[in-house]
Amino acid sequence: MTRGLTARQTQVLEFIEEFTSGHGYPPTVREVAANFGFRSPRAAHDHMKALEKKGFMRSRAGRPRALEVLHSRRGIPVLGKIAAGQPILAVEEAEELLGLEPTFFGQGRFFALRVRGESMIGDHITEGDLVILRAQEEARSGEVAAVLLGDEVTLKRVVPGKQGLELRSANPTVPSIFLGPQDEPPRILGVMVGLVRKN
Amino acid sequence: MTRGLTARQTQVLEFIEEFTSGHGYPPTVREVAANFGFRSPRAAHDHMKALEKKGFMRSRAGRPRALEVLHSRRGIPVLGKIAAGQPILAVEEAEELLGLEPTFFGQGRFFALRVRGESMIGDHITEGDLVILRAQEEARSGEVAAVLLGDEVTLKRVVPGKQGLELRSANPTVPSIFLGPQDEPPRILGVMVGLVRKN
DNA sequence: CTCCCGACTAGACCTGTGTATAGTAAAAAC
DNA sequence: GTTTTTACTATACACAGGTCTAGTCGGGAG
Numbered sequence: 001m002t003r004g005l006t007a008r009q010t011q012v013l014e015f016i017e018e019f020t021s022g023h024g025y026p027p028t029v030r031e032v033a034a035n036f037g038f039r040s041p042r043a044a045h046d047h048m049k050a051l052e053k054k055g056f057m058r059s060r061a062g063r064p065r066a067l068e069v070l071h072s073r074r075g076i077p078v079l080g081k082i083a084a085g086q087p088i089l090a091v092e093e094a095e096e097l098l099g100l101e102p103t104f105f106g107q108g109r110f111f112a113l114r115v116r117g118e119s120m121i122g123d124h125i126t127e128g129d130l131v132i133l134r135a136q137e138e139a140r141s142g143e144v145a146a147v148l149l150g151d152e153v154t155l156k157r158v159v160p161g162k163q164g165l166e167l168r169s170a171n172p173t174v175p176s177i178f179l180g181p182q183d184e185p186p187r188i189l190g191v192m193v194g195l196v197r198k199n
Numbered sequence: 200m201t202r203g204l205t206a207r208q209t210q211v212l213e214f215i216e217e218f219t220s221g222h223g224y225p226p227t228v229r230e231v232a233a234n235f236g237f238r239s240p241r242a243a244h245d246h247m248k249a250l251e252k253k254g255f256m257r258s259r260a261g262r263p264r265a266l267e268v269l270h271s272r273r274g275i276p277v278l279g280k281i282a283a284g285q286p287i288l289a290v291e292e293a294e295e296l297l298g299l300e301p302t303f304f305g306q307g308r309f310f311a312l313r314v315r316g317e318s319m320i321g322d323h324i325t326e327g328d329l330v331i332l333r334a335q336e337e338a339r340s341g342e343v344a345a346v347l348l349g350d351e352v353t354l355k356r357v358v359p360g361k362q363g364l365e366l367r368s369a370n371p372t373v374p375s376i377f378l379g380p381q382d383e384p385p386r387i388l389g390v391m392v393g394l395v396r397k398n
Numbered sequence: 399c400t401c402c403c404g405a406c407t408a409g410a411c412c413t414g415t416g417t418a419t420a421g422t423a424a425a426a427a428c
Numbered sequence: 429g430t431t432t433t434t435a436c437t438a439t440a441c442a443c444a445g446g447t448c449t450a451g452t453c454g455g456g457a458g
Contacts, residue, residue: 006404024267028445040407045447047405059246062414064263064445069225101298105397124323195396198304205434227415244417246435261444263415325458 004054007150011036012047013056015070026067028138075099076132078112098130098196105193112136113146113153120144120155122170129197131155133190144192149177153189203253210235211246212255216268220301276398277311297329297395304392307368311395312345312352319343319354321369328396331356331391340348343391348376352388390395 005013021029021176027035032044037113047085048067051057056192123144125131131146139145139158147156147167156165156177158169165185167177179186204212214234217227226234232243247266252258258266274296297311314328322343324330330345338344338357344365346355355366355376364384366376378385 020223023265024219024225025264028262029447030445038406040409040449041445042408043406050404059446062446063227064414065224066222066264099300099303104298105295121323124320124325126323159423193398195394199392207435228417229415237436239439240415240416241438242436249434258416261416261442263444 004055005051009047009050009054009056012044013051013069016048016057016067017072017074021068024111026065026069028065072097074102076110076112078114078130086088098132100196105132105134110193111190113155115155118171119174120170122172123157125155125170125180125195126197129195131192131196132196133192135190137188139188139191144191145149148187148189155192158188204250204255207248208246208253208255211243212250212268215245215247215256216271217265219268220273225268227264254359271296273301275304275309275311277313277329283293297331299395304331308390308391310334312354317370318373319369321371322356324354324369324394325396328394330391331393333392334389336387338387338390345388345391347388354391357387361387363392390392 012032016027016080019031019035029045032048033039033041036044038044042091043151048057048059052059055070057067057069058156059186078096078098110132112132115125115127117129118127131144133146141158141160143158145157145158147155147158149167154167159166159168161178164178164180164183167179167186169176211231214231215226218234219228228240228247230243231247232238232240235243236242247256247258251258254269256266256268277295280365305338309331311322311331312323313329314326317326330343332345340357340359343354344357344358345352346357348366353366355368358365358367361378363377363382366378366385368375
């Protein structure tokens with residue numbers, strides 16, 4: 001439920017966004033109704049009017065399909081500080097959305113983290129960069145992943161070794177972390193698929 | 200004239216793309232007609248049908264605004280090899296288009312260059328990175344710019360000094376270039392505004 | 399208990415819009 | 429010189445689709 005919307009209104013808004021980015025044009029009132037099984041266009045129209053009054057959409061009266069979702073929640077969310085146990089990928093928590101095509105970095109669910117510090121400088125990732133990650137719980141050897149350590153998220157290269165798991169830093173001044181078999185395995189939030197830097 | 204389209208058809212296609220990305224929904228046949236001053240919707244409809252037959256659009260019969268531009272020419276063009284004297288920013292020359300919002304890196308006309316080699320490694324720009332540049336002919340001191348030297352485009356930091364212009368590399372093994380007042384000033388194609396890396 | 403609001407159904411009105419028929423005129427192709 | 433293509437005008441039709449009136453039902457607030 002996004003900011004004062006009812007559950008149904010959220011669903012309708014989400015459908016409209018999905019439909020639009022899938023088809024290239026917004027749905028009609030009746031197409032919305034059909035999607036939810038409404039037997040009257042009035043039901044869909046009511047929800048859309050509510051969404052408009054609440055500022056989530058804009059539409060031109062009388063014009064078919066002439067509607068625009070305003071603060072789109074499509075795009076890759078840039079997540080800020082993340083606390084352990086919190087719903088990591090709650091889009092609502094996003095401080096910002098990156099305006100690029102949903103499939104820009106391939107298939108899957110993505111999020112971005114703003115890099116603080118120079119711990120991955122060896123991989124040419126520097127302060128302020130936005131690292132793009134595909135949300136997944138596993139990482140293959142050698143992949144750079146966002147790892148939850150305590151209540152901090154850090155970016156590390158995951159390298160399984162003989163004595164356990166190595167979380168390798170790409171900066172000689174930042175020590176790598178070695179986890180033995182007795183240690184609790186770290187929670188992986190996503191693996192790095194790209195990087196965006198805005199000067 | 201893009202690939203077998205008449206001049207008018209190109210204009211119509213461009214208008215449809217602009218309208219759609221500006222409004223969030225495609226124009227009607229009559230809105231296209233109005234834009235070009237056609238006094239009959241038939242004229243616009245004919246062009247749109249031609250565009251559809253040629254594979255540049257798709258539309259659902261009878262449905263208002265239900266049209267989709269297929270291979271969109273919106274986005275930031277990734278330019279490959281560029282020869283001197285050629286129309287540098289001809290979108291048609293693009294090997295690829297980056298699917299991000301036109302305003303992602305701000306206002307202006309943008310293009311991207313794929314980085315070859317490690318000449319800017321000191322600025323954490325590495326092989327394969329896509330450097331995003333705003334198309335402009337001037338660079339301020341300290342900005343990284345795409346510079347045309349002979350028939351090669353290189354990425355250099357532009358630093359005006361006492362004896363002339365320095366095109367500074369960010370790699371100790373790649374020498375910087377110094378241009379005196381007697382040298383022809385280099386042609387600047389654009390200044391760097393960002394970077395996109397896909398793993 | 400009553401009132402209000404969210405979430406719908408049923409049915410209808412009417413206009414915006416895709417699309418058709420019938421032409422005109424000029425340029426390009428054959 | 430004739431045909432084809434491009435680029436339009438003028439008019440009209442039918443229906444998709446926005447929007448209206450009138451109502452039902454349930455849940456939560458006062």
